Amino acid sequence: MTAALGTPRVPVWRDVRVLKWVAQIIVVAIAVAIVVWLYGNYVENASRQNIPTDMGFLDNPASFQITGNSLSQNAPVRDALYQGFLNTLRVSVVAIVAATVLGTVIGIARLSTNWVVRQLATVYVEAVRNIPLALFLTAGFLVVVLGVFPQITDAWDLAGLAVVSNRGVAVPWFEGSGAGLLVLFGAGAVAWFAAAKWRGRVADRTGALPRSGLWGFGAFAVVVAVGWGIFGYSYTLPSLDGRGTIGGIRIDPSFFALFFALTIYTASHIAEIVRGSIQAVARGQAEAADAVALSGFQRMWYVILPQALRIGLPPIGNQYLNLIKNSSLGAAIGYYDMTLVAKTTVGNGSPAVPVFFLVMVVYIAISLIVSALVNVANRRFALVER
Amino acid sequence: MSTTRTWLRHNLFRTRRDTVLTVVFGLLALWLLYKTFRFIFVTGRWSIIEVNLQLLMIGRYPEAHVLRLAVTVVVLALWGGLLAGFIRGRQVRSGRMTAADSKLSRARVTDLVERLWIPLALVVLLLMLTSTPGPWIMVGLAVAAALVGRLVGPFVGRLRLPPIGSLLVVFVFGAIPVVLYFYVVTAVGFDGWGGFMLNLFLAVCSIILCYPLGVLLALGRRSGLPLVRLVCTTYIEVIRGAPLFVLLLLANVALGFFVPDSLAPATSTRAIVVFTFFTAAYMAEIIRGGLQSVPRGQIEAAKAVGLSPIRQTGYIVLPQALRNVIPAQIGQLISLFKDTTLAGIAMGLFDLLQVSGAITSQEDFRGQGLIAETLTFAALMFWVVSYTMSRESQRLEKRLGVGIR
CATH class of the missing domain: 1.10.287 (Helix Hairpins)
Incomplete structure (x- = not known):
């Protein structure tokens, strides 16, 4: 065809099809070279220091105790990591629920017609969003739980439903x-x-x-x-018994502090998303709701929020992912989530690279699953236009 | 009077339920205010901050070399002033601004004060807490240097230089921070850094380093070459799936395995490496969003006037893409800045948060429960910087006219 038109053949070094493949091969070669170099260094360094690179450590005894868990010290590292994984899920699920409720309420409050409510919500969001999570965590642990909460001997008994002390919060x-x-x-x-x-x-x-x-x-x-x-x-029901509580379940101080910090912090981000989503719902919807004489609550619950949720779902899903990943910070205050179990077992002689590799794979798997769920939900709820 | 009453009626006592809300939350707000004021002015024992101010700000940086930091701050102020003036001069020259715009007027001063009164107030507060004249002198010189730079800058910017001259100017501007960096680092290695300075430094270094990588990754993920796309997507998704804290822990205990001993970096450098690679992945996703928001017509127009692919990207697509996602980018940078505290927890760096915890167990303050005071101070520092950044990003967005055609 080109010959028929009389144009000369494109030389190989200017042929776009060839250049594209050359570029790709170069990029992949660089990527592979980096990975191979890192891996080679790792194998060499590990063998020089006699550190195993396989997953055999999973069967060794963990030789440490997980707070609030009946797992024995002789249980293999595998079980300890699994308990850590469950702890990560526990705090994440509870904090996700709490942060969603709190964030939605505050997001709505930011658009309230009531000046006091609006200002309070604004102050909350602007203050919390701009302070590191680690700071809330430290504050939740050292100031709230260990500072504000009373000694076990004069614990607060909340109507027999909860016993609050610096040893933790006992609930039914x-x-x-x-x-x-x-x-x-x-x-x-x-x-x-x-x-x-x-x-x-x-x-x-x-x-x-x-x-x-x-x-x-x-x-x-x-x-x-x-x-x-x-x-x-x-x-x-929990009740005070001398220097401890009986009945109910005692929520560990570190769990409580982590839950507190994750909720407070993530709620401020969710609140901003909720506010933006509500503002993105067409004005006509609210006016239509007023026109058919819905009450303020009905207008919000039946008309505005369902549509706002549709807009806000992907970014809120992102916040959930962030929350799950941020729960790894519990390691800083001694909450035995997956990260702290990994850190402790590395301290006890498990090889660092395989342990952290495993933990990262689990986190990435959780992230992929959650984002897949969010995508499914998003596809289900998304407005199909034309 | 009647306007006040209308306002009250509309904003506080619209309906009976509104009145209840106002009373309940008004009382809550008053109680919080009372508690806060009481903490700040009555019960708070702030002497721990006053005594440890230097530790909080610059950690255990050796006394003998503090002068280098002061010199750096002053030179950086001069540099910033020069740069601002230089840009203003270029804008005047290219006719995008008139010379009258750069006249010092009352409106501009009030505008500046309105924008920056919070960090300014913080600087004054910190100066009030110092007991030595050094910081006062440093701040005074820095302000003077910035003003001088701002006044001299426009003359440089308005010059019509030959290409060599422009290159030289760019080179000098680029070289100053690098020279300062070596000036400071040769005296005290990274491991001697600490306090709020370390947080700021980690953030600034990672911000500068993550941008090129982030842009490349974003372009790679949008590229038409499937293998390139695969490599970039894999990198981005893996990094985004892992928690920063775990990456920091991993780098702390295991980075030494992956590189030869001769390259094994200092702890702060490790932190910068992790922050850079981590933020680059998030930045890439944000920039990808920006790239997607550039209308197709722009690229087609660029092709039509015969720009090469690199120029299409560099002159037409990227400027619009980056401009369209300014809030998200600044948000990511703020989050990076806040996350620098994780380096302290994961790697044992002596950053502001660690200092605030450590000083409560000093001999003079042990067992007095002063953690609330020190954490409040740390929170204030982080808050002022982050809040100022987010406000400035809103302003920048407005000025660049995002969403306005």
Whole structure:
């Protein structure tokens, strides 16, 4: 074709197709060379110092105790790391829920018509966003838990529901299998969903008010209560007993401080996202809600928030990821999450590189899973335009 | 009077529920204010800050070499002033600004004070806490140097120089910070640095170093070459999936394994390496967002006038892409600045947060529970810098007219 038009053949060194491949090969070669160089250095240095590079250390005894865990010192490193992983999940899940609620409330408050509420929310966001998380963590641990909370002998007893002291916070807890309870709550959630669906259909057919929230919660409560009775669960309230607490479950001070710091810090970021998302909802929506005489709460709950959530979901998902990764900071105050277990086991003689490699792989896996979930949710809720 | 009443009615007592909210949260706010004021002026024992101010600001930097830091600050002030004046001069020359715009007017002074009163107030507060005249002299000289630079700068900027001359000017501007860096570092290695200075230094170094890498990664991820895209995407996703804290721990105990002994860096350098590679991945994602926001027509127009691919990117795409995501970029930089505290925790560097913890166990202050005071001071330092950065980013965004065609 080119010959037919009479243009000369492009020489190889100016042929774009060739150049593109050459460029790619060079980039990949550099990347591979860097990795090979690093890995070669590592193998050489490790063998010179007689440090194993395989995963054999996982079977060695951990020889340290995880606070608030019954795992024995002879248990292998593998189990200790797994308990650390569970601790990471625990604090992350609880803090994600709390930060979402607090952040949403503060985000809404920032747009309140009430001057006092608006200013308070603004001060909160501007103050918290610009201070390092590590500082909140230290403050939560050293100032709030160890400074403000009383000695165990004169602990605060909050109406018999919680006992607060500098040894931790004791709250009511159930007795029995935790996994069974999770299944129970799962079944309750399914019941909630089914009831809400059913009410939606009824409302479509008859035009009655759906009240799906009320019905859904009712179904959930019934399922959980029945299951609770059948499986013979019971609960205990915490109470003060000399120099300790009995009953309920005692939340470790480090857990409490980490939870406190993660919640306070992430809530300020979520609040900004919520505010931005609410402002991004078209004005006409609020006016339409006013026009059909919805109350302020109804307007927010049924009209604005669902649409704002759709806009804010991806960035809020990012904040969840940040929170999970930030929970590694618990190592600084002695909360045995995956990071602190890794750090301790390295201190006890496990090889550093494989341990941290493993931990990083787990964190990356968690990140990928959470972002995949967020993507699925986003695809489900995203507004399909035209 | 009636306007006040309308305002009150609209903002505080719109409905009955509003009134309840106002009373409840008003009381809460008053209680918080009372507590804060009481802490600051009555119960807080601030002598620990006064005594340890030097430790908090520059750590255990040897007394003999503190003068070098002062010289650096003054020269940097001169440099900043010169640069600002130089840019203003260039703008006047190119006709984007008139000479009248750079006249010192009352409006400009009030504007400056309004923008920068918070950091200025902090500097004054810190000076009030010092017991030696050194810092006063340093700040005075720095202000004078900045003013001199700002006044001289425009003359340099307005000159019409031959290419060699322009190169020389650029070279001198670039060389000054490097020379200062060596001037300070040759006296005291990184491991002697500490306090708030270390936080600032880690942040500034990483910010400067992460930009080129971030831009390259972003371009690589948007490239049409699949293998390049793969390499960049893998890097970005791996780094973004791992917590910074774990990366810092890893670098602290294991970086020595990956490089030959001759290259094994000092602890602060390790921190800078980690911060740079970490922030570059996030920066790349932000810049990628900016690249995606540049309209296709811009690239097509650049092609139409026959720019080479490198010039299309350098002159047309990147300037718009970077401008479009200024808030996100500054947000990332603020977050980097805040994260420098992690280096203290993970690597045992003596940064501001570590100093604030350590000084409470000094002999004079042990067991008095002064951690609240020292942490408040640390929080104030971080807050002022971060808040100023975010305010300036909003202003920059407005000035560059993002979103306005």
